[in-house]
Structure formats: structure tokens, C-alpha cells
Amino acid sequence: xxxxxxxxxxxxxxxTRTLRYYDEFELLSPGRISxxxxxxxxxxxxxxxxxxxxxxxxxxxxxxxxxxxxSENFDxxxxxxxxxxxxxxxxxxxxxLIANVGKSIRAMKxxxxxxxxxxxxxxxxxxxxDNERQHGKEARGKFGDEIVDRSNAKVMGISKEKYAELxxxxxxxxxxxxxxxxxxxxxxxxxQKACELHKKWLCFFWEDYSKEAHIGIxxxxxxxxxxxxxxxxxxxxxxxxxxxAVLIYCK
Amino acid sequence: xxxxxxxxxxxxxxxTRTLRYYDEFELLSPGRISxxxxxxxxxxxxxxxxxxxxxxxxxxxxxxxxxxxxSENFDxxxxxxxxxxxxxxxxxxxxxLIANVGKSIRAMKxxxxxxxxxxxxxxxxxxxxDNERQHGKEARGKFGDEIVDRSNAKVMGISKEKYAELxxxxxxxxxxxxxxxxxxxxxxxxxQKACELHKKWLCFFWEDYSKEAHIGIxxxxxxxxxxxxxxxxxxxxxxxxxxxAVLIYCK
DNA sequence: TGTAAACCATTACGTAACGTTAATGTCAAT
DNA sequence: ATTGACATTAACGTTACGTAATGGTTTACA
Numbered sequence: 001x002x003x004x005x006x007x008x009x010x011x012x013x014x015x016t017r018t019l020r021y022y023d024e025f026e027l028l029s030p031g032r033i034s035x036x037x038x039x040x041x042x043x044x045x046x047x048x049x050x051x052x053x054x055x056x057x058x059x060x061x062x063x064x065x066x067x068x069x070x071s072e073n074f075d076x077x078x079x080x081x082x083x084x085x086x087x088x089x090x091x092x093x094x095x096x097l098i099a100n101v102g103k104s105i106r107a108m109k110x111x112x113x114x115x116x117x118x119x120x121x122x123x124x125x126x127x128x129x130d131n132e133r134q135h136g137k138e139a140r141g142k143f144g145d146e147i148v149d150r151s152n153a154k155v156m157g158i159s160k161e162k163y164a165e166l167x168x169x170x171x172x173x174x175x176x177x178x179x180x181x182x183x184x185x186x187x188x189x190x191x192q193k194a195c196e197l198h199k200k201w202l203c204f205f206w207e208d209y210s211k212e213a214h215i216g217i218x219x220x221x222x223x224x225x226x227x228x229x230x231x232x233x234x235x236x237x238x239x240x241x242x243x244x245a246v247l248i249y250c251k
Numbered sequence: 252x253x254x255x256x257x258x259x260x261x262x263x264x265x266x267t268r269t270l271r272y273y274d275e276f277e278l279l280s281p282g283r284i285s286x287x288x289x290x291x292x293x294x295x296x297x298x299x300x301x302x303x304x305x306x307x308x309x310x311x312x313x314x315x316x317x318x319x320x321x322s323e324n325f326d327x328x329x330x331x332x333x334x335x336x337x338x339x340x341x342x343x344x345x346x347x348l349i350a351n352v353g354k355s356i357r358a359m360k361x362x363x364x365x366x367x368x369x370x371x372x373x374x375x376x377x378x379x380x381d382n383e384r385q386h387g388k389e390a391r392g393k394f395g396d397e398i399v400d401r402s403n404a405k406v407m408g409i410s411k412e413k414y415a416e417l418x419x420x421x422x423x424x425x426x427x428x429x430x431x432x433x434x435x436x437x438x439x440x441x442x443q444k445a446c447e448l449h450k451k452w453l454c455f456f457w458e459d460y461s462k463e464a465h466i467g468i469x470x471x472x473x474x475x476x477x478x479x480x481x482x483x484x485x486x487x488x489x490x491x492x493x494x495x496a497v498l499i500y501c502k
Numbered sequence: 503t504g505t506a507a508a509c510c511a512t513t514a515c516g517t518a519a520c521g522t523t524a525a526t527g528t529c530a531a532t
Numbered sequence: 533a534t535t536g537a538c539a540t541t542a543a544c545g546t547t548a549c550g551t552a553a554t555g556g557t558t559t560a561c562a
Contacts, residue, residue: 006509020511021549036557038510062548257538267539272520287528289539313519 002031003041012049027066028052173197174234177242181235186245195249198242211250218243253282254292263300278317279303424448425485428493432486437496446500449493462501469494 009016022028023039028049031042041049048069055065176197180190198218203209218239231239260267273279274290279300282293292300299320306316427448431441449469454460469490482490 004510015549016510017549017551025548034510036510037512038557255539266520268520268522271540276519285539287539288541289528 001043001046003046005030005039005041008041008046008049011046012053014053022049022052022062025062025066027062027069169197169201173201177238178234180245181238181241186241187248191241191245192249194242195246198246199249214246215243215250218246252294252297254297256281256290256292259292259297259300262297263304265304273300273303273313276313276317278313278320420448420452424452428489429485431496432489432492437492438499442492442496443500445493446497449497450500465497466494466501469497 003011005016005019009019019028019039023030028045030039031045032040034040051069052062052065055068056062060068173194176190177194180188180194183190185191199209199214202214231242235241254262256267256270260270270279270290274281279296281290282296283291285291302320303313303316306319307313311319424445427441427445431439431445434441436442450460450465453465482493486492
């Protein structure tokens with residue numbers, strides 16, 4: 001089967017300009033030229049274009065593609081197989097980005113807090129592993145493996161409706177806490193109500209609730225600058241206030 | 252936390268040139284300038300850079316990113332959510348490419364033959380959407396939303412090793428089915444083994460396996476010309492053969 | 503058989519998003 | 533006081549095409 005430039009362009013989903021450029025660049029020359037100077041592409045060129053587009057989709061520069069395809073020891077099968085693993089790697093990278101966006105959405109909803117580093121995790125595949133591991137370690141050190149694992153599983157599998165519920169709860173908690181903080185007494189009724197809401201909020205993530213863990217996590221809000229920053233966004237000193245209130249609540 | 256240009260560049264995994272360019276382009280200006288003219292970035296800028304890189308990763312031109320971020324009614328949450336769906340679409344595109352490469356490898360091994368059109372399928376995203384949507388619709392009609400949704404989720408989350416496993420399984424299934432078909436008896440041991448392999452293959456995508464669904468889908472292979480074509484590429488009449496074998500298998 | 507629409511060609515300037523180099527000033531530590 | 537890492541601006545280079553402008557060719561059809 002032979003194709004003119006337009007036919008091939010449509011088949012492959014590229015512009016004619018691209019094909020002319022590839023010709024000029026000597027990356028893909030037409031199989032033959034018609035009597036009036038038209039470019040005619042044959043089977044060989046189609047297959048080569050397929051290869052080119054494969055590599056292009058991977059972000060390989062045209063110059064490099066040229067080298068790859070013209071190298072003496074170019075084994076199509078090996079090339080495709082390594083190509084496949086490159087694509088799979090790219091997908092992993094993409095999955096990371098997706099996870100990161102999901103995380104950002106949850107962060108915005110106030111469900112979690114992201115550190116500056118975490119904010120770029122999706123872009124830095126290298127750093128990710130270590131980061132994640134370390135972050136996990138921290139939390140694990142304080143509350144044990146099981147709770148974290150189960151809470152993770154719970155976050156992952158949360159349903160749409162649950163999400164909305166959680167969202168509403170977050171707003172209520174924030175508002176209550178803000179008002180209680182203004183009054184200034186951690187033992188006040190409102191402050192204790194905030195504690196209850198906070199407990200409910202935690203139970204979205206925890207399989208088992210315990211007073212010790214509740215106290216532990218609010219203490220962590222105070223100790224860890226990232227969490228402190230988050231609660232202090234509501235009002236400066238709020239993290240400490242919440243911890244004090246929870247200490248009374250759990251007494 | 253404040254960052255100099257180099258610190259921020261390392262944190263975010265971009266070059267300092269890029270940050271200076273973004274400044275010049277008025278896409279991301281430093282929060283303040285030191286007495287000696289150094290760029291100093293603060294929290295606000297970090298968050299903005301994160302947004303920028305998100306969109307950049309999607310291939311959105313900087314000019315457009317500028318518009319998006321500066322638009323009056325820019326709702327971060329909505330933006331992130333639409334962003335997420337864009338990423339998911341991108342992954343679908345990538346999955347298609349991966350499938351295409353896998354196909355090419357098998358084509359090279361002489362197992363299948365690809366038409367010129369098929370050779371470029373992975374690159375034509377426009378066709379994908381319609382296809383995918385139509386495909387989804389049909390399957391939903393027959394098995395209900397839930398199974399499809401869950402199976403999608405499963406495909407999405409498939410890992411590298413799992414993919415290799417699936418690929419190997421596909422090859423084995425094809426070979427077994429081909430041989431069994433040649434013998435001609437849907438009740439034969441080999442045909443029943445093909446059914447078992449097919450079940451295993453399905454379980455890669457299905458959360459819950461049931462005999463009814465198994466029979467249903469093989470019937471669909473017969474009813475839907477696209478699927479029929481696929482299985483008949485192995486051998487003409489193969490779709491019917493598989494359905495008959497599965498009817499016995501599930502009896 | 504004429505003619506418009508569709509398709510082919512080359513030439514050439516435009517662009518996006520930085521990379522790179524050069525020339526020079528600043529900071530921290532020895 | 534020097535050294536090396538880091539900061540600045542200025543300006544030209546690069547990649548992979550897009551987008552005219554200008555003109556010849558093929559095809560459809562009235």
C-alpha cells in the first residue's frame with residue numbers, strides 16, 4: 001500500500017508539516033518521489049514512522065531517535081521490549097502524579113497536611129521512596145504499624161458520600177474550634193464539643209479509637225511544625241489549645 | 252520557610268533558569284527580593300509553583316497556566332479535580348500505547364498481524380475516547396455498573412509485574428485456544444484448560460467471578476463483531492468455539 | 503471542457519520554553 | 533584574603549514544529 005503525504009498524515013495522526021520536517025531532517029524520507037515531485041510513502045516508511053512515533057511519545061528527541069533507528073545493531077524486538085518497560089516506567093510516574101493530586105485534594109479538604117517536600121513528590125520520583133518511607137516511619141513509631149496501615153486502607157477506599165460527610169465534619173470542626181479558641185477556655189463546653197468532633201473526625205481514619213491515641217495525636221500537632229502550621233492557620237496557638245482541650249476531654 | 256532560588260529549584264526539581272524565566276514571564280515572582288537583589292521565595296510561591304508544575308506535567312502551555320491561576324473564579328479544588336480527570340485520561344492514553352507496543356512485539360514474533368491502522372492506534376487519542384466510551388456503555392448494559400467500575404479500578408492499579416504476568420497469560424491462553432480449536436472438540440481436556448485460563452485472565456479484571464458472567468461475556472464475544480473479529484483472528488470460528496467450551500466448563 | 507476545490511511543493515519567518523555561556527557581584531568559611 | 537559556591541543580568545542558541553505566502557497538479561463535476 002502506498003500513501004501520499006496527506007494520507008499518511010491522517011493515518012498516523014500527525015501533520016503534513018511534521019512529515020516534511022522529518023524528510024528535511026532525514027529522519028523519514030519517502031520511499032519514492034512521483035514524476036511531479038510528490039512524496040510517496042511505502043510499507044517500510046510506515047513501519048519506520050511507527051517506530052519514530054513510539055519514541056517521540058516517550059519524549060525522546062528526534063536526533064536521538066535518528067541515532068537509535070540507524071544504529072547498526074538495532075534489534076527491533078529488543079528495542080520494542082525496552083520501549084515497553086520505558087512506557088511502564090512512565091506510567092508509574094504518572095500514577096505517582098495521580099496519587100499526588102489526590103493527596104492535594106484531600107489536603108485542601110483539611111484531611112491531611114502536606115509538607116513542602118510532599119508537594120513535589122509527584123515530580124521527583126527519586127525522592128519519593130525515601131520520603132514516603134520516612135514519613136510512614138514517623139507515624140508508625142508513635143502509634144504502631146497496624147493503625148496506620150488500616151487507616152491508610154480506609155482513606156484509600158473511602159466512598160463518595162463518606163467524602164461529603166467528612167468534608168462537612170471538617171468545616172464544623174474548624175468553626176467550632178475557632179469559636180472555642182476565641183473564648184479561651186479549653187474546659188468550656190464548646191471546646192469539649194470540638195474535641196468530640198475531632199474524635200468523630202479521627203474515626204473516619206481509625207479503625208480503633210483510644211483516648212491515648214487521641215491525646216498522642218493532638219500532642220503531635222503541637223510537636224510537628226507541619227501540623228502546628230495547619231492548626232495555627234485557624235488561629236495562632238490553636239494547636240496547643242486543642243491539645244489542652246483534648247487532655248481534659250480524655251481525662 | 253523561605254527559600255533561595257537554588258533551594259527551591261532543588262526542592263521542586265527544576266532548574267534555576269526555569270525559575271528566573273517564570274519570574275521574567277510573570278508567572279511566578281519571588282515573594283520578596285533581598286537587599287542585594289536575590290530572589291527569596293515564601294510559602295505562597297511554593298504552593299503556586301506546585302500548581303504550575305501540575306499543569307505543566309499535563310502539557311498545558313505556560314501562558315494558559317498563567318491565565319488559569321490568575322482567573323478571578325479560580326477554585327483550587329475544582330481545578331485539581333478536573334486536573335485529576337485529565338491525568339486519568341492521560342493514563343488511559345498511555346495504557347493504549349502500552350497495549351499497542353505489546354501487540355507490536357507479538358506481531359514481530361509472528362503471532363498476529365497488524366493492519367496499518369492498528370499500527371497507529373496508540374497515537375490517536377481522539378478515537379480512543381469514543382471507542383472507550385462505547386465499549387464501556389455496552390459492557391455496563393450487560394453486567395451492571397458495579398462490576399465494570401471495579402474492574403476499571405483494578406486495571407488502573409495494575410502493577411508492572413502484574414502486567415507481565417497478564418501478558419504471559421494472554422499468550423498462553425491464545426496458544427491453548429488455538430490448539431484446542433484445531434482438535435475441534437469443546438469438551439476436550441485442552442479446550443477446558445483454555446476455559447480455565449480464560450477464567451484466570453478474567454480474574455485480572457473482575458473483582459468477583461461468577462459462572463453466569465463468564466458465560467455472558469463469551470456470548471458477547473460471539474454477538475459483538477469487534478470481539479468476534481479479535482477471537483477469529485486466532486482462528487475463524489474461535490469465538491463460537493470458546494463460548495461452547497465455556498458453556499461446558501461452567502455447567 | 504472548463505473550472506473550482508482539494509492537494510502537492512518550497513521558502514521563510516514565528517514560537518515556546520527553556521539551555522547555555524559570559525561577564526560580574528556576593529556570601530561563608532578557612 | 534582568598535576560594536568556591538551561589539547570586540545577578542544579558543543575550544544568543546535550540547527543538548520541533550505552526551503558519552503564511554506563493555505557485556504548480558489532480559480530481560470532481562456541471
